Amino acid sequence: MTVRALTRYTRRRARPDIRGTAGRWRLRTVGMVSRLSRPQPTDLEALPQEKPVFTHTVHRAERKSELLIPPAVSTLALSAAGLLLIATAYWVGPFGAPWKSVVYFAGQLTIFLPAAYWLVISRTPTRNDRIGLVVVLFGALTATKLLYSPLEFKFSDELQHWRAATDILTSGHLFHNNFALPISPSYPGLETVTTAVASLSGLSVFAAGVIVMAAARLLMALAIFLLFERAARSSAVAGAAALVYVTNAHFQFFDAMFVYEAFALPCAVLVIAVVARRWPGPRANYLAWAAVSMVCAFVVIISHHFTSWLLAAFLLFLTPFAAWRPKRDPRPAVMALFTLAGIALWVRYVAPLTLQHASPLLTTLSELTHPSYAGASTAGRAAKPLFDQLFSAAAVVTVMLGVALGFVLARRAYRGSPLALALAASSLAYYGVVAMRFAPPYGAEISGRLMPFAFVPVAFVLAVALGSSKLRRLLKRMHAPVALVITATIFLGGLVSSWPPWWERLPGPYAAEAFERSVDPPSVQAAKWVEMWLRPRVPPSVHTAADVTNSELLTTYGALNTAYDVAPLFYARTWGSPQRAFMIANNIRYIVVDKRLSRYRPLGAVSYFSGGSKDHLPTPIPAGSLTKFDRVTGAARIYDGGDIVIYDMKGALHAP
């Protein structure tokens, strides 16, 4: 007897005496046999049956694909073509070809749209197809960042962690001083794994870092798919949500960088996916799952402070949902307590600098409650092109509307899923994150940093909204093109409002104080010379004065301590007592002069120098102000690289 026949037989037998113990038993039998009669998505938490959002896919999870070419493979080929287009745009970028931006965006859409078609529109892919599509999409978008800078780290955050990893590799010990990012040695997760790969493979820190971040990206793709699948009980919703997640502004560049947040976030998502999962089987298996979730939470705790706080916060947020329905589940509460205890112990005994490092966040949060928080200053920076402004605004508006709609739909559709309800509720935090952009002084920065976290629940509710049967009925045949346009708009909006900024979206020649475009061989070689020749002679308490870009390179490649807010030293037309007093007060001995600051305006920043340099207009510094150090009695000109000159001012400070 087939399973289907058995189901029909049991139903017929159950109907007459549906009341009473026997009836209830038969009903259970009917349910069980019905469930057996259709292929089950594997390892999903057993939840009460809800009306699925993507109705066409829930019960097709295990069927075989009927396509000649698997969607993941065809998407891989198209993504590869997209990567070639992007590489072409990067290649012609420095030559100023007018069509380079068109080629760049065409490449981006060539990667994104095929995956969007398969994951949001098509009913054909199986669960495995969707996992493959998500992995291909995450991989291709990660590769775009590598294409931007394929030979070395150029982003300042990456250089900070490069320094920390290099110190571990050369000394064989953890927890060094890092002048570029003092907090990073206290959270050595990323650097530890990278140096292990570099040690055993013989690769450079750069190559090992690229490989480790690729592994972290693979983990992110799988973990976020599994998380959404647990929440929605549907691989279709999971695939669509994973696709929406890649549209967040920081996904393509910042979260693909060699930075501790990008390493910790996948582990945090994995922890939530494991906690939300059913832990079946004997007691040993239960303990095994508990051990896995705890050890992964430990990785998050010692890898990135902010990610660990948000992990604990989300687990706490999940606790009442899990305790309330449909059965009391203590695991989120236990894991939240474990994470909080781990954070407290780590901050108390290993990373006491954390609270000091987090003060900008606290400042911004306090500013949000202040009535005059609106209107973050961007004066002095070049205005964004209209295309960027339009797509950026369209993406934010679309997401805000989508979150509202998705929240309502997800609440109705997933009443029995604590994880889905918690994701839906936490998606509302997106509005707060957007509002934070307007809170000075660090609002825009912190809002951007929060976006990869805020977009996890946002992606879920947007996917629910995109796949809702109401939207399908409303739009009928237009559903597919509208869904594609919506996802593409959010994707392009995220792309144009993220890193790198529009004026360095494509690599180009040197520009002053323009982040990655200022990191060029003269500055890098000068910093490497400093590490080789100067660092062994200089105690950590001695500071060096330089502009923003050279300060970053000196603290990372050069491993020197640099002074903050040194504009008065460089802008002064002559050398005198105020300059000498300033240097003595700030314990500055070396001055690094970049002569190009007298020829180029600062492109990416409002000033050449960090700190409170608002008194100084962003105009090129007069050449005489930069060469005045040549005429200072007792000053030693110890390095001359043409554009970069380094002075040892020890003799000048004590000269009569």
Place this chain on the structure above:
Amino acid sequence: MPRKISVPATAAVLSLLGVALTYSHIALAVPVGVLAVLVAPGLSVQHLLFPGSQVSGAERAALTVGLSFAIVIVVSLGVNAVTKLTPQTWSLALALITCASAVAAAGRTVTDRSQRSARPAKPPGARRGAAIGLSVFAVLLITAAFSLAVRGASHLAARSHFTEAWLLPSTRDPGLAVFGLQNREGHRVTYRVVVQGKHRHVVRQTQVTLNNDGWWRETMPIPPARRLIARVYLADRPTAVYRVVKLAGGG
């Protein structure tokens, strides 16, 4: 060999190869080293923890990477507390954990025969052939993209031509100074170096030819007045000072 035993066994072999191939040729060390750190520890531990078919392929892949990260970090903290983190200590510690968990996983798998999962059926030949062909095509395109990106980045870096000159007191003997010159002009260059003391007294004068990326260093005594100026001229422009470095009393 049953599949459930072969997987942890492979992980153990990988980690042992990681120990054996430390400092070997990079073509061997790179694949083995990367797998020994990022795959082998997580693979063997998750097979120990979850030997049956209760975990899907995607979940196993995620756990492999996540647990590998975790094990490497925990091992590093432990090794750092006891001794130095070197290729030997890292590879030995990781191999120890990987092999121990692989052996335990193999034992647990043999006694737990009920939980064996079926292998997924292979797709038909035509479908497989098309997928492989398209994948190879994609790999070729990706290779071309990276070649183009590397070429573009190299070309951009090669646009900076400069020469570095430096002059520092020696760390070994305070009476000596070290003068250095490094050619980053992108081609072979001949320099004329003139080193002068107080009152333009010539301490040293020489001509140096350096290939691209070539360097030259010279140690010389610092005069009693501790004033030393080194001027660098290009051979084809003998009157224009190209680089100047100096020690002026306080250096």
